[in-house]
Amino acid sequence: MTFTVAIVGRPNVGKSTLFNRLVGKKLALVDDTPGVTRDRRPGDAKLVDLRFRIIDTAGLEVAAPDTLEGRMRAQTELAIDEADLSLFVVDAKMGLTHVDQMLAEMLRKKGKPVVLVANKAEARGSDGGFYDAYTLGLGEPCPISAEHGQGMIDLRDAIVAAIGEEKAFPEPEDEAVTDVVLAPTDGEDEEEELPYDDSKPLRVAIVGRPNAGKSTLINRFLGEDRLLTGPEAGITRDSISVEWDWRGRTIKMFDTAGMRRKAKVVEKLEKLSVADTLRAIRFAETVVIVFDATIPFEKQDLQIVDLVLREGRAAVLAFNKWDLVEESQQVLADLREKTERLLPQARGIRAVPISGQTGYGLEKLMQNIIDTDRVWNKRISTARLNRWLEGVQVQHPPPAVSGRRLKLKYMTQVKARPPAFMISCTRPDAVPEHYLRYLTNGLRVDFDMPGVPIRIHLRATENPFENKKKKR
Numbered sequence: 001m002t003f004t005v006a007i008v009g010r011p012n013v014g015k016s017t018l019f020n021r022l023v024g025k026k027l028a029l030v031d032d033t034p035g036v037t038r039d040r041r042p043g044d045a046k047l048v049d050l051r052f053r054i055i056d057t058a059g060l061e062v063a064a065p066d067t068l069e070g071r072m073r074a075q076t077e078l079a080i081d082e083a084d085l086s087l088f089v090v091d092a093k094m095g096l097t098h099v100d101q102m103l104a105e106m107l108r109k110k111g112k113p114v115v116l117v118a119n120k121a122e123a124r125g126s127d128g129g130f131y132d133a134y135t136l137g138l139g140e141p142c143p144i145s146a147e148h149g150q151g152m153i154d155l156r157d158a159i160v161a162a163i164g165e166e167k168a169f170p171e172p173e174d175e176a177v178t179d180v181v182l183a184p185t186d187g188e189d190e191e192e193e194l195p196y197d198d199s200k201p202l203r204v205a206i207v208g209r210p211n212a213g214k215s216t217l218i219n220r221f222l223g224e225d226r227l228l229t230g231p232e233a234g235i236t237r238d239s240i241s242v243e244w245d246w247r248g249r250t251i252k253m254f255d256t257a258g259m260r261r262k263a264k265v266v267e268k269l270e271k272l273s274v275a276d277t278l279r280a281i282r283f284a285e286t287v288v289i290v291f292d293a294t295i296p297f298e299k300q301d302l303q304i305v306d307l308v309l310r311e312g313r314a315a316v317l318a319f320n321k322w323d324l325v326e327e328s329q330q331v332l333a334d335l336r337e338k339t340e341r342l343l344p345q346a347r348g349i350r351a352v353p354i355s356g357q358t359g360y361g362l363e364k365l366m367q368n369i370i371d372t373d374r375v376w377n378k379r380i381s382t383a384r385l386n387r388w389l390e391g392v393q394v395q396h397p398p399p400a401v402s403g404r405r406l407k408l409k410y411m412t413q414v415k416a417r418p419p420a421f422m423i424s425c426t427r428p429d430a431v432p433e434h435y436l437r438y439l440t441n442g443l444r445v446d447f448d449m450p451g452v453p454i455r456i457h458l459r460a461t462e463n464p465f466e467n468k469k470k471k472r
Helices: 015-023 068-082 098-110 127-136 152-163 214-222 268-283 299-310 328-342 362-376 382-395 433-446
Strands: 004-008 041-047 050-056 085-091 114-119 202-208 240-246 249-255 286-292 314-320 350-353 408-415 420-425 455-460
Touching: 004 015, 004 068, 015 041, 015 050, 015 085, 015 114, 041 152, 050 152, 068 098, 085 098, 085 127, 085 152, 098 127, 114 127, 114 152, 202 214, 202 268, 202 299, 202 362, 214 240, 214 249, 214 362, 286 299, 286 362, 299 314, 314 362, 328 350, 350 362, 382 408, 382 433, 433 455
Parallel strands: 004 050, 004 085, 085 114, 202 249, 202 286, 286 314, 314 350, 420 455
Antiparallel strands: 041 050, 240 249, 408 420
């Protein structure tokens, strides 16, 4: 991206709506409630022929530094310092307030280019607020409607004028031409076991109940206060992605809103937050479920783990706030026993004690994330699977149903991420659940696949004489 733009303004003036309009997706949560956005959210924006990086920020309010609003203000000021240009959004329908005047003064002191944006200019009676915006001393306001997409051409021209033609449209760099070598395809067997690619970026979602320490954990990984944290429960409302490198590998980590029991989620805004968390889980490859080590294994914790596994994601448990635990060895042994007993559907799932506050156990947590992702991507050759299938049937034959013995004839892996297998057998609808669990647990142990969801699909053996008429 050529330059960075921060969208700033007081609460409920339409900053997130403008952000969604510029990125072309509904990434930021939008609601009539003031103060929906709390963390700063980056995105790649497109405005006619302009391409730039944009940051959505929390509404600026006058508050003490130790309050939630004060910490939100500090996050917004960091975004302004990071950006090359600020879009100062005011509400033309409602008019100016004393907060707008204070924010204009703060932006002038920053000494960076500012484009004054008068949003909601399509509303009846907005002319008064539009002309009042001149009194802020930030130049001519640009009238737009972020919700309806009006005034985007004028906004583009205003950004180019403020940032400069050279920065808005830099000369393309000459790219070196390299020879393209095509890999041979003859004789390849797609079912063969492939080595794990530890160079590709890894998407990791951090989920859990409210106030479990998810944002604090990510801040500790990054080494900076990138995400808003505090003692209040439910600070994070929408999923925020951050990128960083761990041992040379790019990690894209998603901070998500805390998930409460469904019966307690009644407000529209919280429903939107939970839906955003579910999208982050589906988009991620590995999901870290953060438990509060002081009150672990609440019913909601178990439901979140079950949800992640049903979505087919690789899962790792993180027992956070370990610095508050006394008699850690005894507690750790108890947690491991409960993990095996309460999560039988994820036998062998990796669980790591950590402290997002002090940084304890984070290296071990990242190594377990990588190891789990390696298992989640695992492929097993068909020859090995059929030798294994023959052995497990000798050790524990399939049961007889209605006097006839079931026969499992052939097995192959149909996909990875998560590992899924197809077994060709007689009467697939008659295979009991307990035998499928036996096969699943055998796969986990014999092929070293702990903690990831394993899918087994049954298919009837094709009968070559089924469609032929019987001879008279």
